[in-house]
Amino acid sequence: MCGIAGILDLKNxxxxxxxxxxxxxxxxxxxxDDTGYYFNGNIGLGHKRLSIIDLSRGKQPVYNEDKSISIVFNGEIYNYLELITELKENGHIFYTSSDTEVIIHLYEEHGEKCVEYLNGMFSFAIWDSNRKKLFLARDRLGVKPLYYAYKExxxxxxxxxxAILQSEYITxxxxxxxIMDYMTLTYVTGExxxxxxxxxxxxxxxxxxxxxHVEVKxxxxxxxxPDYKHEEQYFIDKLEYLLRDSVxxxxxxxxxxxxxxxxxxxxxxxxxxxxSILNHPIKTFTGAFSEGSKYDETNYAKCVASYVNAEYFEIYPEVEDFGELLRKLTWYLDEPVVGxxxxxxxxxxxxxxxxxxxxxGGQGGDEIFAGYLRHLQFSYEMEMLEHPCRSLFSITRFGGLKGLTLFSALFFLNGTSFEPRNRYFQIIxxxxxxxxxxxxxxxEKFYKELGEYDCFKSFCExxxxxxxxxxxxxxxxxDIKNYLPGLLQVEDRTSMMNSVESRVPLLDHRIVEFSATIPQELKIKNYTLKYIFKQTIKKWIPTEIYNRKDKKGFPTPTNEWFKKFNQEIRDILLDPVAVERGIYNTEYVEKILKNIRGSKGLHKKFIWKLLCVELWFKVFIDNKDYLEGKTTIETLLNKQSPLTLTA
Structure with missing residues (x-):
């Protein structure tokens, strides 16, 4: 896992x-661990290396045999050993044993279609000097990030x-x-x-x-x-093989x-x-909060660690950590995303x-196997539309969904759109x-800046x-196309902030593609979320984990944080710079903040998003000294946090 950068000047x-x-x-x-560059006239490539594979010889850029093709690469190719064997049989000569060199030779063999042979997480840039061709690529699910701008x-x-801002071509x-997307959905749709x-x-x-000629393809x-030809056991057997092989x-x-x-x-x-695959105990890492049992899943994590004889590590962040970290998170994330x-x-x-x-880690399981309550809600509402009598019988038979039933009943009573895309947009x-x-x-100023943009239309696209x-x-x-990339952005930035490579085996593209063939009726069966996944894994995990009914999803005590930081949050959202910016109705923000101690779940999410957007403005838009090179990133990040608790 690394960082890549480059500039191609089309005016030569x-x-x-x-x-x-x-x-x-x-x-x-x-x-x-290392830095490497390639410069040749109108092209420049840069690379920051976190050494994982072939520690001594994997320095980048990497080249083909005659050095006419160069690459900078971020990520890991998991099937690189199999690809090396095939490429050597085709006559390619390797000077490293790294997965980076595999991509170069695949490009020589298959051109742009080389990406189709890769199993992994990746973003890379290839410069083909003979053809004067720049080739950028990003993995199928977006585990690894890549951004670009076309200017001058x-x-x-x-x-x-x-890093693009550091080029000084982009302001x-x-x-x-x-901003509208994020405030509406907690992620940004499209490119x-x-x-x-x-x-x-x-x-x-x-x-x-x-x-x-610039082309994005x-x-x-x-x-x-969806495959309705096979029985349930077929999906269990194939999924078991894919999960094992991916890990x-x-x-x-x-x-x-x-x-x-x-x-x-x-x-x-x-x-x-x-x-089960390794022949030694693995190290495991768990986080929780001391604000109460609803923010603490360590008992379950310890159960699993004991089950596999793992070396167990845990951490309990404190509320003061939240205040000190927010400015840095804003910087490292680049932009607000998810919660x-x-x-x-x-x-x-x-x-x-x-x-x-x-x-x-286990990132992606809820998205590909239907693990969210909103999946159940959507499935139930669509069933009510198709088979109202049967759905009412089912809800009575299986029980435990009274809240969902009431919520969905409002869907009909309020005259909410029955169009499926519209409905899922509303649920989210x-x-x-x-x-x-x-x-x-x-x-009004914000809506003027927004112009004709329609968040729902963009969502539908x-x-x-x-x-x-x-x-x-x-x-x-x-969720795979829109929500998951936001989660993966957080996964990438929080791991890279700490120079750690994070891998997500459940997002092996073979598993995701196979999941697209599993009938929805097997993902949610008898109102059980992730049904087929649970049937597949039940022999691998402790019974206590399989039978859990209290899914939490790394809960965060934002309510407690906001109560403690009430005045500090008000100082951020309602300071003179924010007010002068003029995109928020300050009276409405003030009203929300006055009720923060008794605010409901929606208002807490609202405050979190508003706080993230305003901090983004303060770090990237208002902070002219850094952006104009008059101060350093260290000065910016070591500055007293706007949320430091007062005595």
Whole structure:
């Protein structure tokens, strides 16, 4: 896991070595082990290395046999050993045993289609000097980040947005449609970011520059092909093989590794499988809070650790840690994304970094196997539409869903749209903030900046490949395409802040593609979430974990934090700079903050998102001294936190 950066000048002007170095320097945390550069006229590539495979010879850039092709690469190719064997049989000569060199030779064999042979997490840039061609690629699920900008006939790209800003070709300016997305959904749809003019290279996409022509192309998408020909046992057997094989190949490493362990189904599965494959005890890492039992799953994590004879580590962040960390998190994340779980995730990654260099986790299990309550709600409501009598009988028979039944009843009584995409958008957005609240929050100035942008329309564009017959799979497809990349962004940044490589074996593309063939009726059966996954893993994990009914999902005590930091939050959201910015209705913000001690769940989420957006403005837009090079990143990050508790 590393950081990459580069500039291609389409006017054939010399690329500044200093600009590339500054871009890499700001990503030192991504690769503290080594630095490498390639400069050749109008192209410059940079690389910050975190050494995981072939520690002595894996320095980047890496080249082909005649050095006409060079690559900088971030990530891991898990099937690299098998690919090396095939490529050597085809006559390729390797001067390293690293997975990076595999990509170079695959490119020689297959051109842009080389990405189709890779199993792993990756973003990379290849420069083909013979063809004067730049080739950028990002993995299918978006585990590894890659951003780009096209300005003044230059392509500027990097693993993090802050590195693109260091090129000095791009000025940090707010992108209001992205802000609207985040406030509505807690993620940003499509390729846009919070920064005007800087885009994400989307998961499953490549970017090619040749003959001064820039083209962004999709090479992979999730095909929804539910298989109704096979019985339940077929899916269990195949999923068992894929899970085992994925964990096995993600354990390939030349440095020590461990496992995230929350005590939930996903991390427990990865931990138990990894332990069964290794011939020594694995290290596990758990986080919790001391604010109460609802924020503490360590009893379950300890159960799993004992079950596999693991070496167990845990950390309990305190409320003071939250205040001191927020400014740094804002900087390292580049832009607000998802919820407050980023805070404990950072501290667990820090704990990991003190013990190992690589960690496996259970990220993705809820998205691909239907693990969220919103999946059950959507499934139930669609069943009510198709078979109202049968669904009422089922809800009575299986019980335990009274709250869901009442909530869904309002769906009909309120005349809510029956169109599936519209309905799922409502379920997502109104679980975070209602449209009515958004209208009260934003000012006329904000809506003027927003222009004609329509968040719902943008959301629907991400689902354009779902036809009417597959509407049941909207939550599955939507969460993988929209919500999951946000979670993976947090996974990437919190691990990289601590120079740790985080691997996610449940997101092996073979597992995700196979999941797209599993009928929805087997993912949610008898109102049981993740049914087929649970049937597959029950022989691997402790009975106590399999029978858990209290899914928590790394709960964070934001309510307690906000009560303690009430005045400090008010100082951030209502300071003169924020008020002058004029995009929030300050009277409405004041009203919300006055009720913070008794605020309900929606208001806590609302405050969290508002706080993240305002801190983003303060760090990236208002902080002109740093952006203009008048101060250092160390000065910025060591500055007293705006949320330091007062005596």
């Amino acid at each position: 002007e010399q690329v500044s070595t200093n600009r590339i170095k500054k871009m890499c320097d700001v990503m030192h945390h991504r690769g503290p 006939e230059k392509i500027i790209f990097a693993s993090e947005i802050k 940090a300016e707010p992108n209001y449609p992205a 846009k970011t919070f920064f005007k003019g800087i885009n994400k290279l989307m998961p499953g996409y490549i970017l090619v520059v040749e003959n001064s 999709k090479y992979w998408d999730l095909e929804l092909k 096995k190949i993600t354990l390939r490493s030349d440095v020590p590794l461990g496992c995230h362990l929350s005590g939930g189904l996903d991390s427990s599965t990865v931990c138990c499988l990894a332990s 407050p779980g980023v805070v404990p995730q950072y501290f667990v990654s820090k704990l990991v970094s003190e013990n190992v260099k690589v960690v496996l 957005s109104e679980s975070f903030i209602t449209k009515r609240e958004l209208n009260k929050l934003f000012t 991400t689902l354009e490949n779902i036809d009417r017959k597959n509407y049941k799979y909207i939550p599955f497809y939507c």
